[in-house]
Amino acid sequence: MAQTAQSSLGDVDEALLGKRIRHARKAARRTLGSVANAVGYSSSYLSQIETGKRSPRLSILTAIAAELGVSMDVLLAQEPPSERAGLELELAKLQDAPSARKAQLPRVSHPERIGTEELRALVGLHHALAAATTIRSSTPEEARAANRQLRADMLARGNYFPTIEARAAQLTEAIGHSGGPLDASLLRSIVKRFDYTIVRSADLPYAARSLLDYRNRRLYLPASSRDGRDERIHVLRALADLALDHDRPATFATFLRQRVESNYFACALLMPESLALSYLRSAKLERRLDLHEFAHHFAVPYETAVHRFTNLATHHLSIPVHFSRVSRDGVIYKAYANDGVVFPTDVTGAIEGQLACRKWAVRQAFAQPDRFAPHAQYTDTSAGTFFCTAQVTTASAGEFSVGLGVPFTDSKWFRLRATPHRQSSTCPDRSCCRLSPQHLADRWEEHAFAQVRAHAHLLAAVPPGAFPGLDPVEIYEFLEGQAGLSD
Incomplete structure (x- = not known):
């Protein structure tokens, strides 16, 4: 059998192609053997093509199309040739899904x-299994376990991601960012590098900070800021998914990791590594490290500057650190440490949701006369003495204190090291800050009862789906409406 030397079809879905060839052959009322003989190949070879086990060369496919009286466009179409064929293809993919493998289904x-009805039922059952698996893996307990693992990974690397730094550095050089804040012109240059257009819409689903439309290469933002955050951060976080090749997260652990990477990427562009290190090394040499001034130098929010400092301090400046974000009622929302500080944990080891000690800087910041000014203090703990700075910030969810701490020996590098404020914390000992003075307890214990404000995010299951926390129906309807406006 002579074969014409032609290139292969490249990246094609062999299973779908085989279904379309088989459908065209059946429609032409031809047997497998008659078509195989007509194109000069064996029946077994053509059968392998129809079952998706072999990808035909272009010359063979051209001969098959001519013999069946159909165009190449028909055979290479992206849609299944029938509902039945679509169900068979879908079942094949679902049987390879993690949920099916984990359940060890035959x-x-x-x-x-x-039969078609039985096939439809099987596909439905597989979808139900995948949904149930997603929901089970998204309980608060599973989410906290994923968060603990992520924190351990961050600790092992000192919260430094060299691959993301390198990608951000390439973009920084490409747009010519050589110093100072990332202004609107530089931001537009970054967006243009990805060949996207920013579109602001008052109809963007409320829970969405941003939305990427891959089909039309648009980045949708709300018409006005909804959470008071720097819009540049939302733009760069969205582009991070493109820059870092993020796939749709199938597990909450992946979702968390991607969120950390996106935040890191945004910070690395707002405060490029080379520029940030130049500033920080000079400040350390002069013993005037100051997170408030660091934020001001790059015109970024205080919390962004603190995050960026934790990325670079240990790896480049040999300064171990701890970080926390605490609400006004003392609940820890975020935390990271590689300096030996001991955060409170629940029985599962989770930090988020626990109460920070009242004597820590992040709690004391709320009690200062000017609570929006930086607060610095030394805190004696069972793990040692730490120098900490904290500042109260506002967000749509209320006021939060963002704190950064280092061991006492590293306080010498910081401008506010001469602070007169000092506290002693013995938490988790309840006598530290959990017990009321006896005379107040005696007076009020039997005469007061308060309704507690529940922290719903600590109780609710993590929303499953391709858009965690968002309603896919809302997203798709929004995109369809926007596509209609541009037609």
């Missing part, structure tokens, strides 16, 4: 041999 090797 595999249906020949879906073409079962």
Whole structure:
């Protein structure tokens, strides 16, 4: 059998192509053997093509199309040739899904041999299994376990991601950012590098900070800021998914990791590594490290500057650190440490949701006369003495204190090291800050009862789906409406 030397079809879905060839052959009322003989190949070879086990060369596919009287466009179309064929293809993919493998379900090797109704039921059951698996893996307990693992990974690397730094450095050089804040012109240059257009819409689903439309290469933002945050951060976080090749997260652990990476990427562009290190090394040499001034130098929010400092301090400046974000009622929302500080944890080891000690700087910042000014103090703990700075910031969810601390020996590098404020914390000992003075307890214990404000985010299951926390129906309807406006 002579074969014409032609290139292969490249990246094609062999299973879908095989279904379309088989559908065209059946429609032409041709047997496998008659078509195989006509194009000069064996029946077994053509059968392998139809079952998706072999990808034909372009010359063979051209001959098959001519013999069946159909165009190449018909055979290479992206849609299944029939509902039945679509169900068979979908079942094949679902049987390879993690949920099916984990359940060790027996595999249906020949879906073409079962009835259409039975096939439809099997596909539905597989979808239900995948949904149930997603929901089970998204309980608060599973989410906290994923968060603990992520924190351990961050600790092992000193919260430094060299691959993300390198990608951000490439973009920084490409747009010519050589110093100072990332202004609107530089931000537009970054967006243009990805060949996207920013579109602001008052109709963007409320829970969405931003939305990427891959089809039309648009980045949707709300018409006005909804959370009071720097809009540049939302733009750069969205572009991070493109720059870092993020796939749709299938697990909450992946979702968390991608969120950390996106935040890191945004910070690395707002405060490029080379520029930030130049500033920080000079400040350390002069013993005037100051997170408030660091934020001001790059015109970024205080919390962004603190995050960026934790990225660079240990790896480049040999300064171990701890970080926390605490609400006004003392609940820890975020935390990271590699300097030996001991955060409170629950029985599962989770830090988020626990109460920070009242004597820590992040709690004391709320009690200062000017609570929006930087607060610095030394805190004696069972793990040692730490120098800490904290500042109260505002967000749509209320006021939060953002704190950064280092061991006492590293306080010498910081401008506010001469602070007169000092506290002693013995938490988790309840006598530290959990017990009321006896005379107040005696007076009020039997005469007061308060309704507690529940922290719903600590109780609710993590929303499953392709858009965690968002309603896919809202997202798709919004995109469809925007596509209609541009047609």
